[in-house]
Amino acid sequence: MSFLQLYNELKTMAQRSAEKEFMDNPEFQGEDLIESFRFIKLVNQFGGGRMAVLNCMKKALKNIPPEKPISVLDVGCGIGDMAATVISWGRANGRKIRYYGLERSPYIIDEARRLQHCENITFIQGDLFDADIPEVDLTMISMVLHHFDDTDVVAAIKHLTARSRIALLINDLERSKASYLICKLLAVGMRNPQSRYDALLSIRKGFTVEEMQKLIQQAGCSASLRSGLGWRILGVIPMKSK
Secondary structure, eight states, X not given: OOHHHHHXXXXXXXXXXXXXXXXXXXXXXXXXXHHHHHHXXXXXXXXXXXXXXXXXXXXXXXXXXTTSOEEEEEETXXXXXXXXXXXXXXXXXXXXXXXXXXXXXXXXXXXXHHHOOOTTEEEEEXXXXXXXXXXXXXXXXXXOGGGSOHHHHHHHHHHHHHTEEEEEEEEEEBXXXXXXXXHHHXXXXXXXXXXXXXXXXXXXXXXXXXXXXXHHHHTTOOOEEEEETTTEEEEEEEOOOO
C-alpha cells in the first residue's frame, strides 16, 4: 500500500462511512463469516472488550441486591464469546445470571451453540428489531450499532430500552485515525480479504463520543458515556421506573 492511499483512507475518518460491510449481506456466510466473528472475539479478548462490558454491568447493577437473579440479553452475540464470561463474572460476584445471546445469522448461532455449553445460556436466532425478543434486566449491545445508519441507531436504542428493566449497555467502536492504523496491523493476519475489508470499514463506521451522545438523546434517553480502552465508546443507559 502506498503512503498516498493510506493518507486518503485516513482523510475519510472525519465522518462516519455509509458503506455496507460484507457481513451485513445475508449471503455472506460459512467459514468466511465465522472468521470475521473470530476476529471480533480476538479484539474483545485482548483489546479490553470483555472487561469493558463487565465494568458497565457492575455500574448498572451497583444498586441491585446481589441475591436478585439477573437476566441479560447480548444483542449481536456472535459466536458467544461473552456468554461464559458473563456467567463466570456473576458467580464470582454472588449473582445468578441468565444469559440470552441474540444473533441474526443461523450459521453463527450454530457455531455459538457448538462452542458454549455452560448452564443458564440460551442462544436465539433473530433480529434486534423483532417484537418478541426477550424482556430482560440488562441488555448489552456490543459492536453492532456501527453497522447501522444514524436513523436505525436511534430506532435500535428506542426498541432495546423498551425491552430492558434496569439498563441498556453500549459498547462500540470509537472512530479515530489511531484505531484505524492499529486495526490495519491486526487485520494483516486475516486470511479472507472480505474479512480484512470489514475490519477496517467497521472503524470508519464507528462513532465519536459526541455523535453517540447525540443519537442517544434523539432516542429520548440519557446515558453515562465515555471513551474506553481500545478505542471503544462505553455507555450505560439507565431505565426510568416502569
